[in-house]
Amino acid sequence: xxxxxxxxxxxxxxxxxxxxxxxxRHVPATVCNQCVEEWIDNKTAQQLETIVEEARQKKHQLExxxx
Ligand SMILES: [Zn+2]
Numbered sequence: 001x002x003x004x005x006x007x008x009x010x011x012x013x014x015x016x017x018x019x020x021x022x023x024x025r026h027v028p029a030t031v032c033n034q035c036v037e038e039w040i041d042n043k044t045a046q047q048l049e050t051i052v053e054e055a056r057q058k059k060h061q062l063e064x065x066x067x
Contacts, residue, residue: 004034011038015052022055023064024048 009031013024027048030039040048047067055063 002032002035002037004032004037006030006039007033011040013040013048017052017056019059020055020061020063022052023062024051025064025066027067 007030009029011027011029011031013027015022027040028044030041031037044067051065051067055065
């Protein structure tokens, strides 16, 4: 902890699957106003997992989505 305030905000989540890159924009997250730390809650993490799994099956080189 850097001592900064946590604020509700949004982040961009990206994962490199090897075959392709998945980018999910506008992911709700708690962000620190002092540093780059971000926290994603369990429900959102599960949504991201589903999105990544679907993108993996499509085998696109680049998949850009928005939550
Ligand atoms: Zn911080």
